[in-house]
Amino acid sequence: MFHFNRRRRHILNNCAQYVSTSQLRAGNKFRDIPGPLSLPVIGTLHQYLPFIGPFRFDRLHRNGFKKLKQYGQVVREEMVPGVNVVWLFKPEDIEIMFRFEGKYPQRRSHLALEKYRLDRPTVYNTGGLLPTNGPEWLRLRSVFQKGLSSPTAVQNFIPDVNDIIQEWLNRLQDVCKTPFLDYSHELSRLFLELTCFVTLDLRLNSFSKDELKPYSRSSRLMEAALTTNSCILKTDNGPQLWRKFETPLYKKLRKSQQFMEAVAIDLLSQKMTFFKEDRKKTESLLESYLSSPALDFKDIIGIVCDFLLAGIDTSTYTTSFILYHLARNRLCQSTLYQECKRLLPNPDSLITKEILSEAHYAKAVIKETLRLQPISVGVGRVLDRDAEFSNFHVPKGTVVVSQNQVSCRLEEHFVTPNEFRPERWLKNHELYTQPHPFLVIPFGHGARSCIARRLAEQNMLIFILKLTRKYKYQWDGQLLDTKSLLINKPDGPISLKFEKRL
Numbered sequence: 042m043f044h045f046n047r048r049r050r051h052i053l054n055n056c057a058q059y060v061s062t063s064q065l066r067a068g069n070k071f072r073d074i075p076g077p078l079s080l081p082v083i084g085t086l087h088q089y090l091p092f093i094g095p096f097r098f099d100r101l102h103r104n105g106f107k108k109l110k111q112y113g114q115v116v117r118e119e120m121v122p123g124v125n126v127v128w129l130f131k132p133e134d135i136e137i138m139f140r141f142e143g144k145y146p147q148r149r150s151h152l153a154l155e156k157y158r159l160d161r162p163t164v165y166n167t168g169g170l171l172p173t174n175g176p177e178w179l180r181l182r183s184v185f186q187k188g189l190s191s192p193t194a195v196q197n198f199i200p201d202v203n204d205i206i207q208e209w210l211n212r213l214q215d216v217c218k219t220p221f222l223d224y225s226h227e228l229s230r231l232f233l234e235l236t237c238f239v240t241l242d243l244r245l246n247s248f249s250k251d252e253l254k255p256y257s258r259s260s261r262l263m264e265a266a267l268t269t270n271s272c273i274l275k276t277d278n279g280p281q282l283w284r285k286f287e288t289p290l291y292k293k294l295r296k297s298q299q300f301m302e303a304v305a306i307d308l309l310s311q312k313m314t315f316f317k318e319d320r321k322k323t324e325s326l327l328e329s330y331l332s333s334p335a336l337d338f339k340d341i342i343g344i345v346c347d348f349l350l351a352g353i354d355t356s357t358y359t360t361s362f363i364l365y366h367l368a369r370n371r372l373c374q375s376t377l378y379q380e381c382k383r384l385l386p387n388p389d390s391l392i393t394k395e396i397l398s399e400a401h402y403a404k405a406v407i408k409e410t411l412r413l414q415p416i417s418v419g420v421g422r423v424l425d426r427d428a429e430f431s432n433f434h435v436p437k438g439t440v441v442v443s444q445n446q447v448s449c450r451l452e453e454h455f456v457t458p459n460e461f462r463p464e465r466w467l468k469n470h471e472l473y474t475q476p477h478p479f480l481v482i483p484f485g486h487g488a489r490s491c492i493a494r495r496l497a498e499q500n501m502l503i504f505i506l507k508l509t510r511k512y513k514y515q516w517d518g519q520l521l522d523t524k525s526l527l528i529n530k531p532d533g534p535i536s537l538k539f540e541k542r543l
């Protein structure tokens with residue numbers, strides 16, 4: 042009897058669940074979207090408290106897995122009373138998010154950075170490209186992307202990028218003798234040098250003896266970018282007390298930005314003097330900005346700071362994960378080496394655009410790394426009009442965030458999703474399948490996608506080809522996962538052992 046009752050109760054529960062789900066599908070109201078409990082005043086903040094709540098602010102992908110499991114493909118979270126975020130897991134819903142982004146795709150991020158800049162009208166015209174929304178964003182974006190969106194413009198950087206990477210590799214010969222080195226700092230230095238070169242057409246010489254010192258300009262710039270990026274997520278979420286008084290977090294952001302902006306102004310002024318002296322040079326990115334009637338000096342200070350913020354850590358962390366996977370997967374590293382040997386018979390050959398176009402395995406390595414460890418858990422948009430996700434109504438103005446990092450690790454989308462298998466991206470390989478186009482989007486999508494995607498991919502490609510041609514490397518550290526600052530950082534040191542190939 043007991044068993045019968047228990048079984049019936051079980052069936053009834055299931056029926057009740059089924060009925061309520063089907064009713065929801067018919068009703069599909071915004072407030073019906075399942076999600077974590079939100080309390081008055083504190084919203085869902087208690088869910089993130091250490092030892093009490095199930096979620097962590099610095100592990101967004103793990104939160105995402107838990108939310109998907111507990112609440113389903115569409116999750117609503119009232120982070121602060123009245124402020125909702127909708128998390129999307131299904132690629133079909135993610136596609137709808139982009140279809141409803143409107144003429145001026147909006148993100149709600151970098152709010153404290155925007156305040157800092159708008160409070161300084163003598164230095165900046167706007168909050169910059171990262172936080173600005175609406176027509177002002179479009180004005181900035183249209184001019185700033187000119188030298189970065191066409192393949193030919195980006196290919197012009199190849200010879201100089203080749204040289205800078207070669208310099209870094211020359212230094213590696215000595216550096217790799219240092220035991221227990223965390224290579225993330227070395228990579229940061231490389232991507233700082235590349236970002237400054239591309240943006241300002243200027244070398245910082247950050248591998249020089251003086252610049253390697255902890256308080257040098259380049260060391261402090263790397264630190265400033267990291268500090269600002271680490272403050273963004275925390276100041277974007279939760280109560281925005283920093284709007285009323287200077288909180289410790291806002292103070293950190295202000296100080297790091299003040300340093301970055303002082304360097305940007307200094308370098309820009311130097312560069313402008315130099316242009317006056319040397320007018321024969323082919324036009325660089327900075328020259329095109331300076332000669333654009335749509336921009337003034339204050340706009341350019343903003344974009345230089347934005348590029349330093351968005352360019353260094355993104356490429357450093359992605360390259361760190363690329364090396365992590367290759368160092369742990371001998372077969373993948375050896376396949377890549379065979380490709381490098383074929384494309385660069387002489388290890389010191391210069392990289393050309395033809396070589397890059399043939400580097401199919403190397404490109405698959407980058408894509409596979411970004412599937413497993415994308416630079417952000419997903420992409421956010423503020424809805425431009427009412428939309429429906431998996432039959433749930435979501436009103437205009439709501440912040441919606443895709444959860445691609447979570448979905449890319451689901452078996453329903455990829456075979457052995459947690460394994461590093463670059464071959465799955467090679468058209469003639471048996472593992473190849475074409476996933477939904479809105480599943481692997483590490484650079485975002487549409488008009489507001491990463492402005493420097495081509496450049497970032499090109500830099501990382503040149504780097505792994507040149508490095509793998511010359512060095513064998515092994516992993517010498519712990520297993521890595523991502524830790525969410527604003528972007529996903531490896532949660533441990535980049536411990537590698539290098540051996541020069543004969």
Ligand code: HEM
Pocket residue numbers: 148170171182236347348349351352353355356359415416417420421483484485486487488489490491492493494496497
């Ligand atoms: C591995 C390298 C990189 C990855 C994975 C990456 C990824 C992203 C993503 C996901 C976005 C948001 C896209 C969206 O909302 O749809 C973005 C925006 C942006 N990225 Fe990148 N990025 C990388 C490197 C770079 C570099 C090297 C720079 C500059 C030198 C840069 C500058 C920017 C800027 C300025 C934006 C804001 C664009 C806008 O709002 O219009 N990124 N990036």
